Amino acid sequence: MSGKSIKKLIVAGIAVLLLIGIVALCSVQVPTGYTAIVTTFGKVEDKSLEAGFHMKSPFQKIILMDNREQKTAFKTEAFSSDIQQVDIVGSVNYAINKSTARNLFREVGTDYFNKLVYPRMLENTKAVFSKYTAENLVSAREQLSVQIRENLSSEMDRYGITIISISIENIDFTDAFTDAVEAKQVAAQRKLQAEIEQEQKTMEAQQAAQRQTIEAEAKAKVIRIDADAAAYSTKIKAEAEAEANKKIAESLTEEFIRYTEIQQWSGELPEFVSGGAAEALPVLNLTPGRTDTEAKTDTAD
Secondary structure: OOOOHHHHHHHHHHHHHHHHHHHHHHEEEEEEOOOEEEEEEEEEEEOOOEOEEEEEOOEEEEEEOOOEEEEEEEEEEEEOOOOOOEEEEEEEEEOOOOHHHHHHHOOOOOOOOHHHHHHHHHHHHHHHHHOOHHHHOOHHHHHHHHHHHHHHHHHHHHEEEEEEEEEEEEEEEEEEEEHHHHHOOOOOOHHHHHHHHHHHHHHHHHHHHHHHHHHHHHHHHHHHHHHHHHHHHHHHHHHHHHHHHHHHHOOOOHHHHHHHHHHHHOOOOEEEEEEOOOOOEOOOOOOOOOHHHHHHHHHHH
């Protein structure tokens, strides 16, 4: 190979390298989920690049802004409304809008989380925690997360940052407060147990009194039933006797009475007691079993 051919090959290689270099300087590949901010000598251009292959000036610089949902953990301290120190562990999920990514970069830069989101999140967390007593914080964990997110979202919306969620993952108190809470719970459980036992005793006493009342009422009812039965029996008996007497009275005709007198006559003729001959009246001795001598004696007397 002649010297001229070698020189031509060298020139061609250099040209290819230069072309590759120029293409590299004048093109950019934006990955999916990102927005590319274009700057020229540090000045932010009015346009941003979406995902894909783009050409640019070799004097322009590309800054990638992540539009995907991101999650960052945090730790902080706060005080409850009753001045109890609380150690908090949580996390925040957030994302930046594509349409406002350029303005966010212009105003804050790429470190927008540490400069903007993180400090405002800590302030809102402490503010929300200060509204609750230490005793109520644990049970209100979900409510705390919602309030912090709402407060932080209202501040981040103007920057095009969407706060997707705030999660309060752990709330830890001082040992002294934890011991006090445990002692209070033990006391409450003992009080509850005592109240249950007292209610049990009261219920048993009430049931015993109720049983005695039922027994007394049953006995009184039996006595009333017996008395009513006796009175009813006496009434029936009296009514029967009255009915019998009525029937006997109705059967005592004058003929029956004369018949009875005749049946009781001893067979002796009657004697006369007289104050004079014209007024002589016969006396019939109807007493059964009396002799004439006894009758005469009675007459003499």
